Amino acid sequence: MTPASIRDVAQRAGVSVGTVSNVLNRPGEVSAESVQRVQRAIEELGYVRNDAARKLRAGTSTTVGFVVLDGQNPFFGDVVRGAEDEASKHGIAILYGNTDEDVARERMYLDLFEEQQVRGVLISPYSDINPRLERLRARGIPAVLVDRLSGDGRFSSVSVDSVVGGRMAVEHLIETGRRRIAFVGGPFEIRQVTDRLAGARVAVENSTEPVEIEVVATTALTVAEGAAAGARILSRPRREWPDAIFAANDLLALGLQQALIVGGRMLVPDDIALIGFDDISFASAAAVPLSSMRQPSAVIGRTALRILLEETADPELIPRQTVFLPELVVRRSTAARGSSSPAKPAAASGF
Amino acid sequence: MTPASIRDVAQRAGVSVGTVSNVLNRPGEVSAESVQRVQRAIEELGYVRNDAARKLRAGTSTTVGFVVLDGQNPFFGDVVRGAEDEASKHGIAILYGNTDEDVARERMYLDLFEEQQVRGVLISPYSDINPRLERLRARGIPAVLVDRLSGDGRFSSVSVDSVVGGRMAVEHLIETGRRRIAFVGGPFEIRQVTDRLAGARVAVENSTEPVEIEVVATTALTVAEGAAAGARILSRPRREWPDAIFAANDLLALGLQQALIVGGRMLVPDDIALIGFDDISFASAAAVPLSSMRQPSAVIGRTALRILLEETADPELIPRQTVFLPELVVRRSTAARGSSSPAKPAAASGF
DNA sequence: AATCGAGCCTGAATCGATTCAGAAATGTTT
DNA sequence: AAACATTTCTGAATCGATTCAGGCTCGATT
Structure with missing residues (x-):
């Protein structure tokens, strides 16, 4: 039996x-x-x-832990998917943990992974956990940081260059004729937010055109915050509206787009151009498909897993920082004025 | 060392x-x-x-496997989250597997879970895997079906009543004055799709008003298919447009909404009302916030995990089918004509 | 004083796969 | 025919936590 x-x-x-x-x-x-x-x-x-017996004797595990920062954000979903795809090729399964930016949960999952003696850990860290990761490493469990650089370079990481991304986004806005740009994002404790803003400023400073940039701060990178920021902008006199908005991520941008409908008329892109960051799948699904800075999310996951496996094979490997460049994806939300739709707004209103 | x-x-x-x-x-x-x-x-x-040694000797595992059908769909993300929340309370971690509707991957993950001797398995099955699950059960690993009923009642399941959901959605459309309704969905091999359509038909038949319903078939439940279906509908003469659309899920509905912009003017909700199913978080984030039939996704996950743990504690428990009722969430996409926006389209176009 | 029971502790046996020193079988060379 | 190399196989030892029969101590009971 x-x-x-x-x-x-x-x-x-x-x-x-x-x-x-x-x-x-x-x-x-x-x-x-x-x-x-x-x-x-x-x-x-x-x-x-019996995997338990195998693991006990041989010391090798067929499991990799992945601690994710914000399970709600489709961006992380795509990263996990990429990692999972690669893992399944090697007969490895993923132990999944979502911290929701909670230090206690972050620690709990790392404890769990240590007990489980996972083969390695992928993590998009919330708090400063390098000491914790050092301990794991001492036990033979390597870690790769995802979407964050390793502060001191003691761990490998896979991420995207947010400064360059911010610059590219705003350069695109300037090239398509926009001059009064609003950066919507926050909180500024999040490294990615400040980097993207820094990049945006570089683009403005390098421009030969007279471009202005202002910052509209949000308290989180969520749809709701985006909508609130949009409402704030629209409440100003019309002449003080920006003619383009760069949102720190797509969730904010989607919220903004929702707010930028006035009397059944969509202000994007004719009155205000809009660009986001991440290129989550819902960016292209938006009412006005959203231009965005694409992060190669699945590739990030896949690469992180691959590096992790290499490090398990050879623990002496020197940590390396892999940085991808984001890619500008142009959609209708940043189309030049008047070119966005087959018929002109004036004509359309004749229904 | x-x-x-x-x-x-x-x-x-x-x-x-x-x-x-x-x-x-x-x-x-x-x-x-x-x-x-x-x-x-x-x-x-x-x-x-050392969890391996513990598991080997004591036979108990602190891991639960979750095989998900479509990792792209935020609905499943929410379900996993619910399960994970509950699991973390019990010090249990989730082994996550995404099948992408692929039989081979489905089997691979079940094999992996069996080797790992997980405590139990949550699964939204793609193929008919009851025999496989029977075998797991014989090994002391119970399974709970998520989002699907167990065909023969031999396994517990947690799902939502799609027939009732379909009926409620269309009743809502009729109550708000719509009379020419299109059901957009497919393929009809998916049980949920036919159930939702069946419910829609019930609502139409029960109505005292002269309501018509037509079916617009899609080949998948994706945003792209939704947009394509929308384009097909708009290509007809205006007089043959429906005045309301019930989409089989929110991804389709978002695609439809995207297609239903003509000349910068959003047809939803004044010309065409639109309602989806699932109430994923992006439903409320849409340009015109989407009415939808909410599935209590996190609760589904949490409940499934709870039942699973109960069954591990007492393997003799009789399988039970838990069915939740969906909840109608009314947003602007099904607002009555003319009430959708503070200013009228004509006025708005005066800019 | 002998017996008993409660409370606490000990340590060998156990779970099942892997490993590895050595045995057995087979082939090759001198 | 002996010596040696190669290929293949064997089975006891091992990983580390849990379990459980039995031991010890000390106060209570007879």
């Missing part, structure tokens, strides 16, 4: 447990005949390897 | 390994003094329980 063990398989196949183990792990060193007999016995008994 | 084991702790605390184990698992049976000394030793050595 109890599930078959390797010993049962050995008995049935008429070989020793050592041979069965070899068939499972290095079939090349076993005679073809034995392989056959063992495999048949496995079939007949419905034998399944 | 190797991590401390329970033996090291015992030695340092001057007790036997049995006592250390007791401190860890039934502290009540150990004298207060021993508890203290052991805990100190644990601190000093930085001892962490």
Whole structure:
């Protein structure tokens, strides 16, 4: 009644447990005949390897932990997906943990992963956890930071250059004729936010045109905050509206787009151009498809996992920081004035 | 250099390994003094329980597997989150697997979970996997179906009544004065799609008003398919447009909304009302916030996990089908004509 | 004083796969 | 035919936590 063990398989196949183990792990060193007999016995008994015993003796695990900052944000969903895709190729499963920016949960998951002796940890850190990660490393569990640089370069990381991204976004706005730009984002404790703003400022300063930039601060990178910021902007006299908005991420941008409908008329892009950051899948699904700075999220996940596996194979590897460049994705939300729709607004209003 | 084991702790605390184990698992049976000394030793050595050894001997696991159908759909993200929240309360972690509607991957993850001897499995099944789940059960690993009923009632399940949901959605459309309704959805192999349509038909038949319903078929429940369906509808002569659309899920509805902009003018809700299903977080974030049939996704996940834990505690429990009722969430996309915006379109176009 | 029970502790046996030193079988060389 | 190399196989030892039969101590009971 109890599930078959390797010993049962050995008995049935008429070989020793050592041979069965070899068939499972290095079939090349076993005679073809034995392989056959063992495999048949496995079939007949419905034998399944006991991973706990394997892990205990061999010390290797087939699990990788992934601690994610904000499970709500589709961006992280895409990153996990990329990592998972790569992992499944290696027969590795992902232990998933969502911290929701909560230090206690972050710690809880790292404890859990340590008990589980995972093969490695991917993490988009919230608090400063380098000491915790050092301890894991001392136990032979490497870690790769996702979407954040390692402060002191003691861990590998995979991320995107937010400064360059911010610059590219605003350069695009300027090139398409916009001159009064608002940066919507916050809180500024988040590194990515300040980096994107810094990049935006660089673009403005480098421009030969007379471009102004203002900052509209938000308290979180959410749709609701975006909508609130949009309402604040619209409440000003019309002449003081910006003619373009760069939002620190797509969630904010979607909220802004929602706020920028006046009397059934969509201000984007004719009156106000709008660009976000991340290029989550809902960016293209927006009423006015959203221009955005694409982060290669699946690639980030895949790369992070690959680096992690390399580091488990060779713990002496020097940590390396992998930085991707974001890619400008132009959609209708930053179309030049008047070109956005086949018919002109005036005509459309004739219904 | 190797991590401390329970033996090291015992030695340092001057007790036997049995006592250390007791401190860890039934502290009540150990004298207060021993508890203290052991805990100190644990601190000093930085001892962490080896889960593999524990699992091997005791047979209990602290991991639950969750196989998800479509990782892209935020609905499943929310369900996982709910399950994870509940799991973390019990010190349980979630092994996450995304099948992307691929039979091979589905099987791979179930194999992996079996090797890992997870405590139980949550699954939104794609293919017919009851035999596979039976086998897991024979090994002491229970399973709970998520978002699907168990065909033969041999497994517990947690889902939402799609027929009722479809009926409620269309009743709402009729009550707000719509008479020519289009159901957009497909493929019809997906049980939820046919159920929602069936519910819609019931609403139409029960109505005292002269209501018509037509079906616009899609090949997938995605934003792109929604947009395509919208384009097809708009390509007809204006007089043949429906005055309301019920989309089989929110992704389709968002695609439809995107297609329903003509010349910068949003047809929703004045010309065409629009309602979706699931109430994913982006439904409220849409340019015109989307009415939808809310599935209590986090509650679904939480409930499924709770049932799973109950079944691990008592394997003799009779499987039970838990069905939630969806909730109508009314937003602007189904507002009555002319009431949708403070200013009238004509006035707005006067800019 | 002998017996008993409660409370607490000990340490060997155990879970199942892997590993590895050594044995057995087979082939090759001198 | 002996010596040696190669290939293949064997089975006891091992990983670390848990379990449990039995031991010890000390106060209570007879």
